[in-house]
Amino acid sequence: MADTMVESDLVVRGGKRIDWIRSRMRLLAGVRAEFEREKPFAGLSIGVSLHLEPKTAVLLEVLKAGGAAIVGTGNHGSTQDDIVAVLRAQGMNLFGKRDDDLQQHLANVAKVVAAKPDILLDNGADLVALAIEAGTEATIRGGTEETTSGGDRLRGELAGKVPFPVIVINDSPLKQIAENRHAVGQSIVESFMRITNLMIPGRRFVVVGYGWCGRGIAQYLDALGGRVAVVETDAIKALEAALDGHRVGTAEDLAAWGEVFITATGRPGVLGAKAIAGMRSGAVLANSGHFPWEIDVAALRAQAVGSQLVDDSLERIELADGRHVVLVADGRMFNLAGREPKGNSIESMDIGFMLQALSLARVAGAGRTGLVPGAQPVPDDINQTIARRMVAEMGAHL
Known part of the structure; x- marks a missing residue:
């Protein structure tokens, strides 16, 4: 009953x-x-x-x-x-x-x-x-x-x-513009504020990937006063990011500069052990891609000496060298995480x-x-x- x-x-x-x-x-x-x-x-x-x-x-x-x-x-x-x-x-x-x-x-x-x-x-x-x-x-x-x-x-x-035929919806320019750029950009920023309750203006964000989703995330962070850097391996997209006013570098180069790292590539391991080792204490790691593989969570946990769940989607991970980082939603797509998730x-x-x-x-x-x-x-x-x-x-x- x-x-x-x-x-x-x-x-x-x-x-x-x-x-x-x-x-x-x-x-x-x-x-x-x-x-x-x-x-x-x-x-x-x-x-x-x-x-x-x-x-x-x-x-x-x-x-x-x-x-x-x-x-x-x-x-x-x-x-x-x-x-x-x-x-x-x-x-x-x-x-x-x-x-x-x-x-x-x-x-x-x-x-x-x-x-x-x-x-x-x-x-x-x-x-x-x-x-x-x-x-x-x-x-x-x-x-x-x-x-x-x-x-x-x-x-x-x-x-x-x-x-059999499989129509890839993500290939549509309508999805790329309306959903990936504007909706993902908006929802990722909203979710970051809702889950962490941290301020965006003046904070240093590293967006890993400058495809349609990465462009949108960078655009909406920038619009709210965030300082944005971009990691991108494609030369043309990297040029676009630079012309859009963003700092551009490798994950390792930007590790010590960034305060928040958001992955948006769809590719595994783009934020790995080497970049994590160079991050400042308190860095926040979050993934916007479909699979929970863009942040190398296994490598992160291998460096850990302890962890504490501080909220339902925030985990403070203590590292052996005395630093700590904060992992959002266990590396899963975080705009559908936390209390009352809204998504796009x-x-x-x-x-x-x-x-x-x-x-x-x-x-x-x-x-x-x-x-x-x-x-x-x-x-x-x-x-x-x-x-x-x-x-x-x-x-x-x-």
Whole structure:
């Protein structure tokens, strides 16, 4: 009885949160009306591995309205239990909870693959990789991939192994501009202030990576008075960072200068033992990428002589030489960490999830016969359609 009451309370709380988000996602509201008429996913199941939070819930409702059966799980450490409760009450088959450890999370992903979905909605290419490992890829019509990290995996370790089409949402200029630059930039800065309660003006920030997310983070920190330096290996992006007014150097060069280090590359180990060894005592380390591998947490803990959790997403790690550093969210993507995490802005995800919805519908209609196998960009007609609708929604005119 107690468990039933808790679940009921979660449904009520989560429902109120989703109602607010749904009321502001006007692009998806239009797509939902179209999907309810056309039923592009009738008879098909969609396997999902995605952050389960209120904005994601609205996307899944739209896919369900289009006739899809939903089976899925969240990403490690970002699942919001009240949102899962609401979606389960709507008949979606979802696994996982907020405090699942990594082993349980991987078991949840395996359950999604074992359900043999027709289409994959992936975040980090976990579903694609596991489907190939399990030998179930032959039953998959196609899918989408949300992230930079997942796109890198599809074009790297999984290149030539994926027999079905995967539309990489992150390749869309709409996602790069609206979500990666402006929404990630805004949410990372908001999350830093919310989680640490530290001041931005005058503080020295090192942003590792100057892709679309790194540009946005640097832009919003700079706008609030932060002093920003950039680590970037690509010469053209490094030049852009310098012309944007930022100090540019290697992680090791900037280690003693920086007070806060934020990774935004999608690549493993970009903030490693050598850079950590040169940091001043009290340095804050945070990661904005999808996978918790950009900060070499193992190397950090190897230098540690003790640690203390000072808040639910802040850990003070004491080092053998007497210094200490502060690790945010155990190196996981921290704009979905801490109390009341918000993530990216509603409007940016309205654009991003319309990209998801229309790309999934394209996969459902075209499948393997109408699209090439492997990673590919969002079709341009989808980009143009969404851009025109968003311009109109903003009251602007072409």
